[in-house]
Amino acid sequence: MAERARTATATDAAAAPPRRIRRGRGAVTLAEVAAGAGVAPITVSRAINNPASVSDALRHRIEQAVEALGYVPNRMAGALASARTRVIPVIVPSLANVVFVEVIEGIQETLEAEGYQMLLGSTGYDLATEAALATTLLGWAPPGMLVAGLRHEARTTALLRHAGIPIVEFMETGRAPIDMNVGLSHVRAGAAMAEHLLARGYRRIGFVGLRLHDDYRARQRYDxxxxxxxxxxxVxxxxxxxxxxxxxxxxxxWDALPELLxxxxxxxxxxxxxxEMAVGALLRARRDxxxxxGRIAIAGFNGLPIASLTTPALTTIVSPRKQIGREAAAMLLARIAGREPTTRRLDVGFTLAAGGST
Amino acid sequence: MAERARTATATDAAAAPPRRIRRGRGAVTLAEVAAGAGVAPITVSRAINNPASVSDALRHRIEQAVEALGYVPNRMAGALASARTRVIPVIVPSLANVVFVEVIEGIQETLEAEGYQMLLGSTGYDLATEAALATTLLGWAPPGMLVAGLRHEARTTALLRHAGIPIVEFMETGRAPIDMNVGLSHVRAGAAMAEHLLARGYRRIGFVGLRLHDDYRARQRYDxxxxxxxxxxxVxxxxxxxxxxxxxxxxxxWDALPELLxxxxxxxxxxxxxxEMAVGALLRARRDxxxxxGRIAIAGFNGLPIASLTTPALTTIVSPRKQIGREAAAMLLARIAGREPTTRRLDVGFTLAAGGST
DNA sequence: GCGCAAGATGGTAGCGCTGTCAAATACTGG
DNA sequence: CCAGTATTTGACAGCGCTACCATCTTGCGC
Incomplete structure (x- = not known):
């Protein structure tokens, strides 16, 4: 501080420029803690980030000062100085869909265990929103990024590809991921259900979805x-x-069943x-x-817990959603840590749970 | 840049100190864009943050340079320099619970419309985790904060109270919020259900919850x-x-129903x-x-869409979850903008939806 | 008791951006 | 064509922190 002031004065000669006062947000800074503990700022920094590198006596004094002043480290300053953040953005289409929530839980769990924080963004199934979100989130200089799906606008793909950080696209498998990929083949899942329905003797089959242009994974199952x-x-x-x-x-x-019939x-x-749609249909069938x-068979996709509780139980394809989240996060963390993950393309598969509804 | 170098040289005399190279993450910086466009860095900053303040010609040139170089502004540097972030942390107990997800959607929607970003943290219903999370999140120097619930550890309350930013605690109403509060009275909701059950002639009533020490709002409904x-x-x-x-x-x-009977x-x-529990019980009743x-009445709480689709329809209390999110975010944004919200304590109420299950 | 390695602490200079103020330029009316 | 004003652009310093290196202690072997 004194040094800085001296230099400035030298530059401006004896001008004694009116000391400009532009305080930050008035929060306690590391420098104040250092002053309180009678040590240099860098020592406080070390005591907080790498306690082992500071003597017990000092560490104790510093901890007391931190406590007394209610110091909360400014992560942005730290991140800026060290060019490292522990925040990892996750982009999903929607939180309204339980499926993504479960994947997110898997991600969260894994990231948290390694001391990383998740920054969540949702696009509402809109690729333009996704592009904007990706740009914003990259502005936080994250060490990696997780994005749902393999379909993006060209600019999003380009942006992520050139960001120079590891990226995991999760949910579905497919060719040409930006970097890494974890998911399952929705096309094969659709085929598996086809095989099941065929085996049970059904020959006139309807696929029912909502906004399939947005929900292109459902569309892949249809394909x-x-x-x-x-x-x-x-079909x-x-x-x-x-x-x-x-x-x-x-x-x-619920609405679809009678209309389609x-x-x-x-x-x-x-x-x-x-x-969810399938359960709605089952409930409608029950009421009506x-x-x-007998009249019509019903099948779903995801393997939500409720599928096994309905009467009859819903035939569905169980996707390992939490696992997708865990694996995606683990893969990303490995790369961030400079390790090479076992694989950069992971197909977590699925299982068909046959119930009484087909 | 040149200025800086000159000053340094003057200080160290002719020492010609070995120019230390410590690059950030190698990303394109605003300075590089400025060089590319042949303008000063500050002008680029303005062109990006307040386009109207720069002439059309320059703005155009700068936009081209941004595009050509693939510049992504570093939000952390910006936030540090301006002491302003547009990231608002939201702390919830869990994402596994749809209820919080819907509140979050309401929050997200409202924040996004004002150009704010949500930073989500979940505590797993653990108050110690909540305290840690609150500290970490405050480290991002947010302009405000949203926290689910009125119950916290003393240190969390103290931390938030002294953070000097507006805070909204949402979900339940109650006395002595840290700052602002949006929610509904779970005690009154429980009383409303009591009244309904009484009216329908029930006299031996069981309240069924899971981990009510964690889910203290459910406990309030019981009370x-x-x-x-x-x-x-x-009871x-x-x-x-x-x-x-x-x-x-x-x-x-599903598991509880036969055991309790x-x-x-x-x-x-x-x-x-x-x-969700109530629906599980209804499904079990259906199967068994x-x-x-007739044998026993069943009621739930939340007013999830599925409640009206079961047979019989589930009697439940509808909580305006999305509204809670919207109102909480709106209240916070008002305060951040320096406006005083209409009220700092909002009870959004609830409605009882009587179905055939009682 | 001395030389040297290992460990603890500190000084300095930025990370990339924006607030502040000053300078340069464009525009207006007489 | 010029003073006077409005607008556009720029120089500078610094937000709060950490990387890098330098310095100062210690501890230890001989």
């Missing part, structure tokens, strides 16, 4: 279903309208884009006295 | 129930064990801590052929 059934069973796609950012929900399934009475099975699977 | 029923009906509390951080779930309700066969109504409400 897998359709291709697998080609020539062996009839109809019902891509229903809905509010933006909303790709499921029990109400949607009216439009396409010959259908013998319905594969819903997700369990529609026999499941 | 409201118990007090309202005192002398008019018998039993079932505080069931469960995994940490987990205070609901359909499975829990076995333990306390004389009960004529069950008020579950939340709709237990008549609802």
């Amino acid at each position: 897998g279903l359709r291709r697998h059934l080609a020539g062996r069973a009839a 109809i796609l019902f891509d229903r309208a809905g509010a933006a950012g909303q790709v499921g929900g029990q109400q949607a399934g 009216a439009i396409a009475p010959a259908l013998d099975a319905l594969f819903f884009a997700n369990d 006295g529609i026999d499941i699977p | 409201g129930l118990r007090r309202h029923l005192a002398g008019r009906a018998a 039993i509390l079932f505080d069931r064990a469960g995994a940490a951080g987990q205070v609901g779930g359909q499975q829990a309700g 076995a333990i306390a066969p004389a009960l004529d109504a069950l008020f579950f801590a939340n709709d 052929g237990i008549d609802i409400p």
Whole structure:
């Protein structure tokens, strides 16, 4: 401080410039703690970030000063100075969808264990929003980043590719990830359900989704279903309208069931884009006295806990959502730590849980 | 840059100190953009943060340079220099609980509209974790903070109270908030359900929750129930064990129903801590052929969409979750902007949705 | 008791950006 | 064409912290 002042004075000669007062937010700074403890600022920094490198006596004195003054380290200053942050942005389409929430929990759990913090952003299934979000979040100079999905605007891909940090795209597997990828093949999941429905004798199958342009993973399941059934069973796609950012929900399934039965009475099975819709349909069938699977079979996707509690139990495909989150975070942390993860492309797979609904 | 070098040389005389090289993360900086566009750094800063204050020609040139170099502003440097962040931390107990997710959506929506970013932290219903989280998050020098609940450790309360920023505690109403408060009275909600059950003729009522020490809001509903029923009906509390951080779930309700009927066969109504548990119980009743409400009545809390789709429809108390989020965020933003919100204590109320389950 | 290694502490200079004020330029009316 | 004002641009310092290196203690072997 004194040094700085001297230099300034020398520069301005005897001008004695009016000392400008521009305080930060008035919070206690590390320098004040240092003054309080009678040590240099750098020592306080060390005592906080690497306690072992400071003698017991000093560390104790510093801790007392920290306590007494209520010092809270300014992470931004620290991050700026060290060019290191422990904040990792996570971009997902929506929080309204339990599926992402569970993945996030897996991520959170893993990041937290390593002392990292998650910065969450949601796009509402809009790729332009995603691009903007990616830019903003990169501005926090994160050591890595987690993004749901492999589909992005070109500029988002370019931005992330050139950010020079490890990136994990999670949820679905596919070709050409930006960097790393964890998920499952939704196309194969659709095919697996096709095989199941085929085996149980269904031949006129409807796929029911909401806003499939947004929910392109559901669309991939449909593609897998359709291709697998080609020539062996009839498939109809019902891509229903809905509010933006909303790709499921029990109400949607509840509403869909009677409408579809009216439009396409010959259908013998319905594969819903997700369990919530399927459960909605099951509940509707229960209320309206529609026999499941006698009148029509119902299947879902995700393997939510409720799927096994309905009567009949819902046939669904169980995705290891929490595992996706854990693996994605672990892979990222490995790379951040300079280690190479076991693999950069991980397919966590899925299992089909056959219930009484098909 | 040149200025700085000159000063240094003057100080060290002709020592020609070995120019120390400590680059940041190698990202493009504002200074480089400025050089590219042939303007001063501050002008680039202005062009980005307040485009109107720069002439069209320059702005255009700068935009091109930004584009060409792929410049992403370093938010931390900006925040440090201006002592202003647009990141607002939100602390919730858990993301596994839809209820908080919906509140978060309301918050997110409102913050985003004003150009603020949400930094999410979850405590796993642990107050010590909450304290640690609050400290960490304050380190980002946020302009305000949102915290779920009114119960904290003393040090958390002290920390937040002295942080000198507006704080909103949301979810429940109660006395002595740190600063502002938005929510509903869970005690009154419990009383409202008591009144409803009484009106329908139930006199032996069980309250079923999971880890009520963690889920103290559910406990408040129980307290409201118990007090309202005192002398008019018998009340039993079932505080069931469960995994940490987990205070609901359909499975829990599914498991509870037969156990409680076995333990306390004389009960004529069950008020579950939340709709998920209640729905689990309804599904179990459906599978086991237990008549609802004939054998026993079932009620829940939250007003999740599924409550109206079950057969019979679930009697529940609808909490305006998204509204809580919106109001909390709005209140905070008002204070941040220096305006005084209409009120610092907002009770958003609730409504009882009577279904066939009671 | 001395030389030297290891450990503890401190001085200095930025990290990349913006607030403040000053200078330069453009614009207006007479 | 010029003073006077409004607008645009720039120089400078510093936000709070940590990397880097220098310095000062210690402890230890001989």
